Amino acid sequence: MEPEPKPLTARLRRARTLTARLRRARRAAVLGLACAVAAGVGCGGSERAVEAPPANFVLISIDSLRADRLGCYGAERETSPAIDALCRRGVRFDQAVAPTSWTLPSHVSLLSGQPIPVHRVVHPETRIDPARRLLAEHLKGSGYRTAGFVSAPFLHRSYGFSRGFDRWENFGAGGEPPSDEAHAVSHGDETAPQVVGAALDWLEGQPVDPEAPWFLFVHLWDVHYDFEPPAPFDRMFDPDYAGDLDAKGFQENPAIHPGMPVQDLEHLRALYDGEIRWLDSQLEPLLAALEEREKAERVVVALVADHGEEFFEHGQKGHYRNLLDISLRVPFILVDAGRLAPRTVSSVVGLDDVAPTLLGLAGLPPLPEALGRDLAPALEAGALTEAPRLLTLRQSRGLRGDGWKVIEDIATGYAVYYDLVADPGEQSPRPARSAAPERLAELEAAYGAAERHGDGLPWTGGEEAGLTPELEDRLRELGYLE
Numbered sequence: 001m002e003p004e005p006k007p008l009t010a011r012l013r014r015a016r017t018l019t020a021r022l023r024r025a026r027r028a029a030v031l032g033l034a035c036a037v038a039a040g041v042g043c044g045g046s047e048r049a050v051e052a053p054p055a056n057f058v059l060i061s062i063d064s065l066r067a068d069r070l071g072c073y074g075a076e077r078e079t080s081p082a083i084d085a086l087c088r089r090g091v092r093f094d095q096a097v098a099p100t101s102w103t104l105p106s107h108v109s110l111l112s113g114q115p116i117p118v119h120r121v122v123h124p125e126t127r128i129d130p131a132r133r134l135l136a137e138h139l140k141g142s143g144y145r146t147a148g149f150v151s152a153p154f155l156h157r158s159y160g161f162s163r164g165f166d167r168w169e170n171f172g173a174g175g176e177p178p179s180d181e182a183h184a185v186s187h188g189d190e191t192a193p194q195v196v197g198a199a200l201d202w203l204e205g206q207p208v209d210p211e212a213p214w215f216l217f218v219h220l221w222d223v224h225y226d227f228e229p230p231a232p233f234d235r236m237f238d239p240d241y242a243g244d245l246d247a248k249g250f251q252e253n254p255a256i257h258p259g260m261p262v263q264d265l266e267h268l269r270a271l272y273d274g275e276i277r278w279l280d281s282q283l284e285p286l287l288a289a290l291e292e293r294e295k296a297e298r299v300v301v302a303l304v305a306d307h308g309e310e311f312f313e314h315g316q317k318g319h320y321r322n323l324l325d326i327s328l329r330v331p332f333i334l335v336d337a338g339r340l341a342p343r344t345v346s347s348v349v350g351l352d353d354v355a356p357t358l359l360g361l362a363g364l365p366p367l368p369e370a371l372g373r374d375l376a377p378a379l380e381a382g383a384l385t386e387a388p389r390l391l392t393l394r395q396s397r398g399l400r401g402d403g404w405k406v407i408e409d410i411a412t413g414y415a416v417y418y419d420l421v422a423d424p425g426e427q428s429p430r431p432a433r434s435a436a437p438e439r440l441a442e443l444e445a446a447y448g449a450a451e452r453h454g455d456g457l458p459w460t461g462g463e464e465a466g467l468t469p470e471l472e473d474r475l476r477e478l479g480y481l482e
Contacts, residue, residue, distance in 0.1 A: 054416070057214075067305070091340050092332075135215075140164045148161070191220075
């Protein structure tokens with residue numbers, strides 16, 4: 001059945017309404033600037049220096065989105081026209097890597113600027129330690145209005161993500177409190193229309209006010225399995241498929257296995273791409289509204305993903321499996337119109353660099369205890385120096401540099417080395433102790449430094465998350481709890 005088009009139409013209408021209001025605000029802002037330039041003072045008569053406008057921030061996180069499935073990252077299919085348009089206006093980080101291959105710790109790193117050995121949230125039943133300050137808390141303390149609209153069980157407020165937000169809403173399976181209905185519909189639920197709609201509503205209510213900048217965080221869950229895009233996106237990239245495979249119950253579905261028929265596997269990938277294209281269509285009104293708003297005020301937009309997704313490239317499906325690039329290489333697009341020239345950055349960066357960079361663009365003090373880099377000075381200078389990124393799963397740890405990676409099994413100490421220039425698909429691991437002992441030494445030194453930086457927190461993550469039985473059941477169904 002065709003999806004009901006009215007919600008998207010309503011959002012586009014709302015975006016046009018916002019556009020009209022922003023044009024009026026822009027005219028007022030231009031008039032005020034002209035008065036100040038002419039008289040050397042504000043038009044109200046008080047003496048004020050004309051300063052650069054403060055930065056407003058939008059951080060968009062898309063769950064389970066592989067970089068290589070976006071057009072701007074080289075995908076052959078037209079999966080992402082709206083995201084591609086955003087990418088053309090900003091900086092595309094070609095080698096952005098997540099610190100791990102699952103949602104919870106990746107988002108802690110994203111919003112704290114801390115790698116996993118520092119924040120130490122490594123288990124689904126633990127939450128962010130209250131001593132760890134998050135980006136929204138930092139911005140709130142600097143006078144920002146803050147809002148977060150999310151849609152994932154791992155972003156439930158029980159984990160501590162809502163700290164610093166004036167408004168925090170979690171839709172679908174991650175809603176508060178977790179309900180039987182949300183549990184039942186979970187992976188089949190389509191939450192992007194509600195999330196984007198709520199974000200547009202909130203954005204429309206924010207006046208253009210240099211004295212009160214704002215921060216908007218948007219998380220979209222829909223690309224995450226199960227892959228059930230609505231029509232016409234379910235047939236868009238595989239219209240001639242004649243089989244009966246669907247992606248319902250992706251983790252437990254016996255038809256989705258290594259060695260499955262090639263046509264079924266290609267259909268599975270086409271469903272994933274269809275999810276991306278559908279989500280892109282839902283995201284388009286928000287991106288259009290933000291671009292229009294840039295005409296009235298400074299808006300910095302960052303779009304990332306928390307991890308990728310596997311389709312048996314290494315014999316496994318889904319994520320939360322390993323530290324290979326198929327699960328770690330994610331998009332990172334950064335737009336600051338008029339300040340950052342559109343270009344591609346090929347050096348390795350991490351999700352823990354995002355929050356420090358946003359603060360750097362705003363000229364605000366850094367987050368306490370953040371180890372991520374403020375990329376803004378390097379972007380202005382035009383080059384980034386190599387800074388290998390720490391990678392962590394409960395059973396393994398790794399270090400990813402420009403063109404190389406080393407991964408060590410924590411229990412056994414066995415480590416492998418990948419030459420990502422000669423072996424970009426990571427099909428030929430070599431024993432690290434003989435092939436690259438210097439890289440293994442870097443891994444040990446980097447982890448030792450991070451752990452010392454995080455001293456005072458146990459590796460269990462600090463505190464129990466206080467999850468409800470319903471949410472525990474949901475996470476167990478997803479495969480994150482035993």
